[in-house]
Amino acid sequence: MPWRRALVRRIAGRATLAAALLALVLSTGLVPVRPATTAAAGTAETMEGELLASINAARIAQGLVPYRMHAGLASVAGDRAAAMAAASTLSHSVAGCLSCQLASHGIPWFASGEDIGESGWPWGNQAATSLFDAWKGSPVHWDLMMSANFNYVGIGVAYNATTGTTWSSIVMTESIDQTRPWARMAGKSVSGTTAAWSWKGGDIALQTHTAGLKNFDVQYRVDSDLWKTIRSATTSTSLILTGRPHGHYYGVRVRARDRVGNLSSWTSELRVWVP
Numbered sequence: 254m255p256w257r258r259a260l261v262r263r264i265a266g267r268a269t270l271a272a273a274l275l276a277l278v279l280s281t282g283l284v285p286v287r288p289a290t291t292a293a294a295g296t297a298e299t300m301e302g303e304l305l306a307s308i309n310a311a312r313i314a315q316g317l318v319p320y321r322m323h324a325g326l327a328s329v330a331g332d333r334a335a336a337m338a339a340a341s342t343l344s345h346s347v348a349g350c351l352s353c354q355l356a357s358h359g360i361p362w363f364a365s366g367e368d369i370g371e372s373g374w375p376w377g378n379q380a381a382t383s384l385f386d387a388w389k390g391s392p393v394h395w396d397l398m399m400s401a402n403f404n405y406v407g408i409g410v411a412y413n414a415t416t417g418t419t420w421s422s423i424v425m426t427e428s429i430d431q432t433r434p435w436a437r438m439a440g441k442s443v444s445g446t447t448a449a450w451s452w453k454g455g456d457i458a459l460q461t462h463t464a465g466l467k468n469f470d471v472q473y474r475v476d477s478d479l480w481k482t483i484r485s486a487t488t489s490t491s492l493i494l495t496g497r498p499h500g501h502y503y504g505v506r507v508r509a510r511d512r513v514g515n516l517s518s519w520t521s522e523l524r525v526w527v528p
Contacts, residue, residue, distance in 0.1 A: 297331075297409075297410045297411070297412075299377070300376075300377065300378070300380065300381040300410045300419075301327070301408040301409065301410055303378065303381045303382075303385075304381055304384065304385055304408050304410075304421070304423070305320070305322060305406065305408055307381075307382075307385045308320065308385070308398050308406070308423075311389070311398070311399065312398075312399060315399055317399060317401065317460060318404070318458055318459060318460040320403065320404065320405060320406035320425065320460070321404060321405050321406070321432050321457070321459060322405075322406060322407070322408075323360070323405040323406065323407050323426070323428075323431065324407075325355075325358040325359065325360045325407070326355075326358075326360060326405055326406060326407025326424045326425075326426060327407035327408060327409065328358060328407065329351070329354045329355060329358055329360070329407055329409075329422075329424050330367075330407040330408050330409030330421075330422040330423060330424045331407075331409030331410075331411070331422075332348070332349075332354065332409070333348035333349065333351070333354070333367070333369070333409060333422040333424070334348075334369075334409035334410055334411040334420045334421050334422040335409070335411040335420075336348040336349065337369065337371070337411070337420040337422070338411035338412060338413045338418070338419075338420040339411075339413075341413055341415075341416055341418070343369060343370070343371045343420070344369075345367060345369060348369070348422065351365060351367055351424065352365070355424075355426070360426065360428065361428050361429055361431075362426040362427060362428045363426075363427045363428065364402060364403070364426065364427040365403075365424065365425065365426045365427070366397040366400070366403065366424075366425045366426075367397075367422060367423065367424050367425070368388055368394045368397055368398065368422075368423045368425075369420075369421065369422050369423075370384045370387055370388060370420070370421045371418055371419070371420050371421075372384050372387070372418065372419045372421075373417065373418055373419075374419070376412050376417075376419055380410075380419035381410070381419075384419070384421050388423075397423075397425060398423070398425075400425065400427075400460075401460065401461075402427045402460070402461055403425040403426060403427050403460065403461075404426070404427060404428060404459040404460040404461050404462060405425065405426050405427075405428050405431070405459075406423060406424070406425050406426075407423070407424045408421070408422075408423050408424075409421065409422045409423075409424075427461060427462070428462065429462055429464075429513060430456070430459060430462050430463055430464035430511060430512075430513050430515060431515065432456075432457050432459065432515065433457075433511075433515050433516065433517050433518070434454060434455060434456045434457065434466055434509040434510065434511045434515060434516075434517045435454060435455055435456075435457065435509060435517050436452060436453070436454035436469065436507050436508055436509035436517045436518075436520050437452065437453055437454070437520050438450065438451075438452050438505070438506070438507070438520050438521065438523040439451045439452050439453045439490075441505075441523050441524075441525050442525070443525045443526070443527060446495065446496050446497045446498070446499065446527055447493065447494070447495045447496075447497070448493075448494050448497050448503050448525045448527060449491065449492065449493045449494075450491065450492045450505045450523055450525075451490055451491040451492075452469065452490055452491075452507045452520065453490065454466055454469060454490075454507070454509035454517065455509070456509075456511045456512075464511040464512040464513040464515065465511060465512050466509060466510075466511055466512075467486075467510050467511055467512045468486045468487055468488050468509075468510050469484070469486075469487055469488070469489070469490070469507045469508065469509055469510065470482060470484065470485055470486065470487075470507065470508050470510070471483055471484035471485075471487060471492060471505065471506075471507050472505070472506050472507070472519070473492075473494075473503070473504065473505050474503075474504050474522075475501050475502070475503060475504075476501055476502050480506070486510065492505060497527045498527070499527055499528060500527070500528070501526075501527055502524045502525070502526055503524065503525050503526075503527065504522040504523065504524040504525075505522070505523055506519045506520045506521065506522050506523070507519070507520050508520065
């Protein structure tokens with residue numbers, strides 16, 4: 254018979270607050286067809302993406318900001334899911350010390366939480382859906398997923414081929430802003446030997462601790478020469494250069510900086526020709 258169960262633990266302010274729950278879900282009467290020896294019916298990355306999409310869709314529906322995926326948290330969650338799968342035990346403790354793992358990955362956090370789950374449904378979409386539904390049916394798990402304080406998430410899933418079971422860990426943190434702002438070139442113009450450019454930028458909203466846009470760095474080059482920084486930490490969103498020699502291309506690119514120092518990538522070059 255298909256079955257699902259889940260366990261939750263909350264860690265706040267670096268002090269452990271344990272809350273455990275075994276969620277028993279009614280069977281639909283369908284018998285799961287499990288992969289015999291391998292998890293060939295899907296990929297962990299696909300399932301993790303499905304879980305993230307489901308969680309964030311639910312958050313948006315409740316007026317919350319979607320969680321931002323964090324590579325370090327995803328690594329921690331993957332390790333914890335794999336540890337549970339290897340031990341065939343649904344337990345936060347078998348996966349190790351969560352706060353220790355966050356520290357070892359260099360992840361800053363003010364508070365953290367974890368949902369874990371186990372599913373006997375077939376590996377792939379069915380297992381991912383069953384895990385999400387089980388967490389959704391548990392107020393304790395759901396409160397963590399719909400937190401108004403957490404802003405980053407990492408999701409891991411692992412498969413035990415011997416038992417045909419899927420194991421998952423979702424690790425959430427309230428952390429400082431670690432997301433790059435964005436920048437893009439907005440326009441260009443040439444009038445005689447005067448060239449002008451404009452750009453835009455912003456900071457990506459988090460549920461909490463959004464740093465906010467601070468300024469831009471601006472680089473300039475002639476033809477295909479090396480880039481030169483001509484404005485540092487400017488709040489301007491435009492540049493006008495007069496007296497450009499004829500017969501050359503002039504290019505500009507920018508990057509944004511938020512108030513905690515996160516930098517965007519450099520924009521694509523925007524070039525003008527002065528005939």
